[in-house]
Amino acid sequence: MLSLRKKAESRRHNRKKLNPNIHLDDEISTAEAVDGVTSAAGNDTRAASGADGDGKGFSESDPSMADLETTFATFNVIFDKLRSPSNQERLQASYELKNSLISLAREVSTEQFQRFSNVLNNKIFELIHGSDVNEKIGGILAVDTLIGFYVHTEELPNQTSRLANYLRVLIPSNDIEVMRLAATTLGKLAIPGGTLTSDFVEFEVKTCIEWLTTSPENSSSSSKQEFRKHASLLIVTALANNSPYLLYPYINSILDNIWRALRDTKLVIRSDAAVTLGKCLSIIQHRDSILTKQWYERLFKGCVYGLTLNTNEAIHATLLVYRELLVLRGSFLNSKYDEIYHSTMKYKDHKYDVIRKEVYAILPLLASFEPQIFTNKYLDQTMVHFLMVLKNLNASSANLSDKSYILVSIGDIAFEVGSNITPYMDPILDNIRDGLQSKFKNRKNFERELFYCIGKLASAVG
Structure with missing residues (x-):
């Protein structure tokens, strides 16, 4: 908490010390951040970065801040690093920012830290609104650092509104990397912390549901509706990671509209929709078995309908749902086990590589869910297919x-069925040997997977 700052009365007996009951001003708007206006200590002192309010430092005429000149120079360097095109340098800068904030909070008075907070807000505002992607990412990292700092000081609920407004500038966005990082950081504001946090989650979730319900299943590749659809998935996933309890009341509304995203024309949206689906199902599975069963049944109906559409997107959506359901390992799948296997294998030779790769991912999950049933009924058929494909690829x-x-699929299946993989070891090892002996320019594309498979086979047969 802000009372982390050590008492230094011997040096600052004329300054008002921080204590747990004094909070930083959480009402500073984005516009105030630009203007550099402060209201610290009940006066009209401005962040003296110059008349233009660029927030680079304080006026030399302010004697109370003269001893902090070195500190502000340090923060200027940190924010320069946050603009770096190097991801490693940006991460290092965020770490330095965290340590510098903690040190500063221990050493200065309330009024000084409030003034400094406004300068910090200016700098973050500049990064968030920068024209360069690296600046935006640096701004998000700075906000993420502040979230961690305020969690430590137990003041995050009082700072949530301001920090959220910074991130909302970047959500939705046509830059997926920026939007994903901003949404992930936004979710951290949902760490349970009272009624203010609950209000924040409610606002975000209702916005996401609106974006999902108003977006068509198929929209143009650069439409605002598409960006909103994608953003809603990323935000819901982030909220689920940080505050599943507060998200729980809205799960039904989210799942009611999830198929819109699952069948989207863009692969990245379908994939992120599957992640969101898995998070939502995990939340209800741990809280309401009846509701979970109802959603399993509804999702299977959606899967069947998707296969009748017979489009690449709908088929892929069905396979994505199969995968998420198998990962959760719900007992409700027992009666659907054979159906999932046969529906999946129907597309083992599909012309669309994304669908084939989803088939390869689902088969080990089926082996893991019911190893004995898979071994008795489906292992031979599966391995014959895999070995034939490998032969053709060679x-x-x-x-x-x-x-x-x-x-990878062969290795994972072998790990699940154990010694039952033995009858297929010779042809599998022949393929591995051929792969290891192939030219590096070809082998480099699957060399890591070769050794992964070898490791899993060794575990399976001892």
């Missing part, structure tokens, strides 16, 4: 990217 460069996925 003879032709077509679909060569499948090889790495098949090797």
Whole structure:
């Protein structure tokens, strides 16, 4: 908490000390951050970065801040690093910012820290609104650092509104990396902390549900509706990671509209929708078995309907749902086990590589869910198919990217069925040997997966 600052009355007996009951001003708006206006200590002192309010420091005429000149120079360097194109340098800068904030909070008075807070807000505002992607990412990292700082000082609920406004500038965005990072950081504001946090989650979730319900299943690749749809998925996932309890009342409304995103024309949106689906199902599975069963049944109906549509997007959506349900390992899947296997294998030779790769991912999950049933009924059929595909890949460069996925799938299946993989070891090892002996320019694309498969096979047969 802000009372982290050590008492230094011998040096600052004329300054008002911080204590747990005094909070930083949380009412500073984004506009105030630009103007550099402060209201610290009940006066009209301005952040004296110059008349233009660029927030780079305080006026030399302010004697109370003269001893902090070195400190502000340090923060200027840190924010320069946050603009760096190097991800490692930006991360290092965020770490330095955290340590510098903690040190400063221990050493200065309330009024000085409030003034400094306004300068900090100015700098973050500049980064967030920068024209360069690296600046935006640096601004997000700075906000993330502040969230961690305020969690430590137990003042996060009082700072949530301001920090959220910074991040909302970048959500939605046509830059997926920026939007994903901003949404992940926004979710950290949902760490349970009283009624203010609850209000924040309610606002964000209702906005996300609105974006999901008003977006068509298929929108243009650069439409505002598409960006909103994608943003809603990222935000819900982030909220689920940080505050599943507060998200729980809204799960039904989210799942009611999840198919819009699952069948989207863009792969990245379908994939993120599957992640969101898994998070939501995990939340209700731990709280309400009846509701969980109802949603399993509804989702299976949606899967069947999707297969009748027979589009690449709808087929992929169905397989994504299968995968998420198998990961959760709910007992409700027992009666659907055979249906999932046969529906999945129907697309093992599909022309769309994304669908084939999803098949490779689902088969080990089926083996893990019911190892004995999979061994008795489906292991031979599965391995014959895999070995045939590998043979064809060795003879032709077509679909060569499948090889790495098949090797991982074989390794994971072997790990689940144990010694039952023994009858297939010779042809599997022949393929591994051929892969290891191939030219590096080809082998480099699946070398890591080769060794992964070897490790899993060794575990399976001892």
